Amino acid sequence: MTAGSSIDPNHPAFAHIPVWVQEKLSPKAVQTIQKVHDWVENECIPAEPIVKAQIEQDKKTEWKTPKLITELREKAKKEGLFNLFLPKSFGHLSPGLTNLEYSCCADIMGKCYWAAQTMNCHAPDTGNMELLAKYCNEEQKKKWLQPLLNGETFSAYSMTEPDVASSDATNISCRVEQDPSDPNMLVINGRKLYGNCKWNAELGFYILMACSDSNNPNPWSRHTMVIVPKDTPGFRMVRNLTIMGYDHAPEGHGEYLYTNARVPKENIILGMGRAFEIAQGRLGPGRIHHCMRLLGQTERAYELALLRATDPAKKPRGKLIGAFDSNIERLAHIRMTLDSLRGVVLNAAHTMDVRGNKAGKYAIAQCKVLVPAQCAELIDECMQMYGGQGLTQHTPLPEMWTYARFVRIADGPDAAHRHQGEISRTLWEMGN
Ligand SMILES: Cc1cc2nc3c(=O)[nH]c(=O)nc-3n(C[C@H](O)[C@H](O)[C@H](O)COP(=O)(O)OP(=O)(O)OC[C@H]3O[C@@H](n4cnc5c(N)ncnc54)[C@H](O)[C@@H]3O)c2cc1C
Structure with a gap:
């Protein structure tokens, strides 16, 4: 049963989810996406300055998870927001979302850099949990996987x-x-x-x-x-x-x-x-979780750019920054590119759901090549709208840009992903 028609089109959780995806969501997924949205907006984003301060304070004595994140993890667990990433194919371990449905959740989680961690959906633990669930024996699962699923380590x-x-x-x-x-x-x-x-x-x-x-x-x-x-x-x-x-x-x-x-x-x-049998099996949803969350990070950067564009205190030549044609076009470019990148990620998630991870190899590579590089460019455009402040700690934009930049390398550089499936086959045929 799908719940596409029961979605409240005015609920901000669904504002950027394409209609073809909305129509595939189960009632449970609709409910979960709304819950994740409310969690990130009400519990995580307002707590960002406190978490930052706790990290800085802790660093003076011991590197550990900030107290507030630990508390939020406990709360998220009680509210059924833990381990949402484990796809349905993992049976009783999975909370029951498809990769497509989880992608909508992870996108929203991405709006706050550490929100995924409050829901035990952060890297590299998601990929590791998938790996351990798939390849460990029962003894090993009890010893290594279960504490991760419980959020104890x-x-x-x-x-x-x-x-x-x-x-x-x-x-x-x-x-x-x-x-x-x-x-x-x-x-x-x-x-x-x-x-x-x-x-x-x-x-x-x-x-x-x-x-x-x-x-x-x-x-x-x-x-x-x-x-x-x-x-x-x-x-x-x-x-x-x-x-x-x-x-x-x-x-x-x-x-x-x-x-x-x-x-x-x-x-x-x-x-x-x-090891290579396992590495092949790790070519699953964990490979694109960063890309899913990067969409949310870039969405947040775009929101910040809109704020600067309409800030009445910042008027070069007497006009709002957003009143210049070049900035209207810049914002439109960011909006449209971001939505098309989301299409690429949702397509990969859906391909894994209906055809399996192996068949999704090309679509996964497409995400890995396109999303980090283009999100870094889009965030850079948002920084530009902030002038000098955009490159300082006055905004979270430099950290967001760094996140996009590092995903171009983490989990394999984009050049290596260009060698996947259809891309390399086509190039090979052209060269022979
Ligand atoms: C923030 C961050 C977190 C990371 N976390 C982890 C982690 O948790 N665990 C872990 O093991 N690793 C981690 N990595 C490392 C990352 O996975 C590797 O850096 C990456 O796989 C590339 O390997 P390499 O650094 O040895 O580069 P190399 O293999 O030496 O490649 C260098 C460059 O050569 C070029 N190149 C490589 N292959 C090709 C190709 N097929 N075609 C054309 N050009 C190519 C690319 O430009 C590439 O960037 C992380 C990296 C970053 C930045």
């Missing part, structure tokens, strides 16, 4: 390395091998870049991708994924990385060194040499 994904081109994961060179002194243990040696920061007090474990059989003639069978608890001896964080100057506390991004770090063999996910 956070996790990190550790694949990238500083010394190889990691966008081609067959290059990954950090080693995970049988411990010669203990048949039940593995030993890890190597360097890693990125993966959330160890300083975060609530972070529990890393999902590590490492090379276990460099001599295997099949390059897709050389790697293994293994769970590494944060406090494993021999596993050291060298420093926190800043992204365009932001430390992104308390989640952060670390640079790591493994020196004879030992973990039990029972922490291997799926089996030795099977």
